[in-house]
Amino acid sequence: MLPVSTLLSENMARKADARPYHHGDLKNALIAAGLRVLTEQGVPALNLREVARVAGVSHAAPYRHFPDKQALITAIAIEGFEMLAAALPAADSAPHGSTIDRLAAAGVAYLCFAIDNPAHIRIMFGGDGMRRDDPALYAISKFGLEYLVTHIQIAQATGEIGQADALDTAKSLWAAMHGFALLVIEGQFRAPGEADVAMRAHATALAERCVRSILHGMR
Amino acid sequence: MLPVSTLLSENMARKADARPYHHGDLKNALIAAGLRVLTEQGVPALNLREVARVAGVSHAAPYRHFPDKQALITAIAIEGFEMLAAALPAADSAPHGSTIDRLAAAGVAYLCFAIDNPAHIRIMFGGDGMRRDDPALYAISKFGLEYLVTHIQIAQATGEIGQADALDTAKSLWAAMHGFALLVIEGQFRAPGEADVAMRAHATALAERCVRSILHGMR
DNA sequence: ACCTGAACACCGTTCAAGT
DNA sequence: ACCTGAACACCGTTCAAGT
Numbered sequence: 001m002l003p004v005s006t007l008l009s010e011n012m013a014r015k016a017d018a019r020p021y022h023h024g025d026l027k028n029a030l031i032a033a034g035l036r037v038l039t040e041q042g043v044p045a046l047n048l049r050e051v052a053r054v055a056g057v058s059h060a061a062p063y064r065h066f067p068d069k070q071a072l073i074t075a076i077a078i079e080g081f082e083m084l085a086a087a088l089p090a091a092d093s094a095p096h097g098s099t100i101d102r103l104a105a106a107g108v109a110y111l112c113f114a115i116d117n118p119a120h121i122r123i124m125f126g127g128d129g130m131r132r133d134d135p136a137l138y139a140i141s142k143f144g145l146e147y148l149v150t151h152i153q154i155a156q157a158t159g160e161i162g163q164a165d166a167l168d169t170a171k172s173l174w175a176a177m178h179g180f181a182l183l184v185i186e187g188q189f190r191a192p193g194e195a196d197v198a199m200r201a202h203a204t205a206l207a208e209r210c211v212r213s214i215l216h217g218m219r
Numbered sequence: 220m221l222p223v224s225t226l227l228s229e230n231m232a233r234k235a236d237a238r239p240y241h242h243g244d245l246k247n248a249l250i251a252a253g254l255r256v257l258t259e260q261g262v263p264a265l266n267l268r269e270v271a272r273v274a275g276v277s278h279a280a281p282y283r284h285f286p287d288k289q290a291l292i293t294a295i296a297i298e299g300f301e302m303l304a305a306a307l308p309a310a311d312s313a314p315h316g317s318t319i320d321r322l323a324a325a326g327v328a329y330l331c332f333a334i335d336n337p338a339h340i341r342i343m344f345g346g347d348g349m350r351r352d353d354p355a356l357y358a359i360s361k362f363g364l365e366y367l368v369t370h371i372q373i374a375q376a377t378g379e380i381g382q383a384d385a386l387d388t389a390k391s392l393w394a395a396m397h398g399f400a401l402l403v404i405e406g407q408f409r410a411p412g413e414a415d416v417a418m419r420a421h422a423t424a425l426a427e428r429c430v431r432s433i434l435h436g437m438r
Numbered sequence: 439a440c441c442t443g444a445a446c447a448c449c450g451t452t453c454a455a456g457t
Numbered sequence: 458a459c460c461t462g463a464a465c466a467c468c469g470t471t472c473a474a475g476t
Contacts, residue, residue, distance in 0.1 A: 128262040179398030217432025
C-alpha cells in the first residue's frame, strides 16, 4: 500500500507531464510525433508503433484517432499543404513590386518551403502510403496551382505578360519550382564543399530566374 | 511410389520451367520481380518476401544475391538510371535540328521516360530506402546533368544560346523536366475527363516550350 | 470516451542444414 | 555454389478488458 501523498503526487505528475497530450489532443500529438519520426529517421522508419512510442502512448492508442497508418500519413500531408498555402501569400506581401515579382516571390517561397520542410514535401508528393482520395487532401492540394493561375491572370490583365493559357503557364511554373525543390532536397545539386547556406541562395536565385524566363516565354 | 517416367518429366519440367531463373540469373530475376511488384502494387508493398514469391524462390534466397532490401532497391534504381542514360542520346539522334532542338528533345525524352516508367522514376528519386552512397548509383545518376552541360556548351560555342553558366542552365532544365515528370505521374495535372494520350501530348508540348524559354532566358 | 495488453498475420534478417 | 525451413525481433491491426 502506497501512502496517499505518493498517489496524489503521481496523479499530479501525470496531469502535468504525461497527461497533457491525452486530453483530447492526442491526435495532434500523433501528427507531430509522426513528423518528428519522419524528419529524424526517414520515410521507411515511419511506423505507427514508433509514433506511439514517441507520443508516449501504447501502440494501439493511435487507432482511437486514425483508422490506419495511411490516415496518419494523409493528415501529415494535409498539414504540409496548409503550411504551403500559408507560405505563398506571405511571400506576396511585399507591396513594392510588379505581379511578375510576386509570382517570382511565390516560386522562391515554394522552394524555401521545401528546403525548410523536406519531410513534409516528401510525404505530400511521395504519393504512396497516403489516401489520395481524401477530400480534404484533394481540396487543399489544389491551392498552389489556383494561386498561380489567379496571379498570372492579373499579370495578363495589366499587360505585364502575354496571353498564353494561364493554366498552362501555371503548370509550367509549378513544375519548374517543384523540380528545383525535389532535386535540391534529394541532394542532386550538391556541389562538393558547397555550404547549405550557399546552396540555398544559389538555388533560389536560379529558381527565380526560371520563373521570369518561363513567364517571358509564355506568349 | 511414383513411376520413373513421372519423376523424369518432373525433373525436365523443373529444368525447363522453374529452374532457368536459378542458373546464375536469379539476381536479375529478382530485380525484374521487384520492379513488377513496384509497378503493380506500389512502393509500400515492395518487400523482399513478396519479391521472392513472384520470382518463385524461398524468402531467404534473395539474401544470396543482395545483402539486404536496400541493395535490391538500389539495383532497381541503377537500372532506371541506365535506361534514362540510354533514352537521352536516343532522342538526340534526329540529325536535322539545332542543338536547341536536341536539348528540347532530351527534355521531352526525360518526361516520356518518367511517364512510361513511373515505378523506376519513383525509386530513382524517392530517395528513402535506397543506398545513396552506392558508387555505381552515384556515377550513373550524374549522367543526365553532364549530358545537358555538354550540349549546352555546344550550343554556346555555336552561338545558339547565351553565355550563362552552363551548369546553372543545365540544373534549370533538369529541374523543369523533373517537375513536369513527377507532377504528371502523381496525377497533379490530371484534368477531369482528359485521356492519358491527350495528357501526354499536352505535357510534352508544355515541357518543350519550357526548355526553350529557359534556354532563351539564360543569357 | 479513451487507453492498454494480448493476440495474429506478416516482414526483414540470420543461420544451420540440405542438394 | 546455391537454396530451404526454422527461428527471432518487429510492425499493422483487432479486440476484449480496464479507467
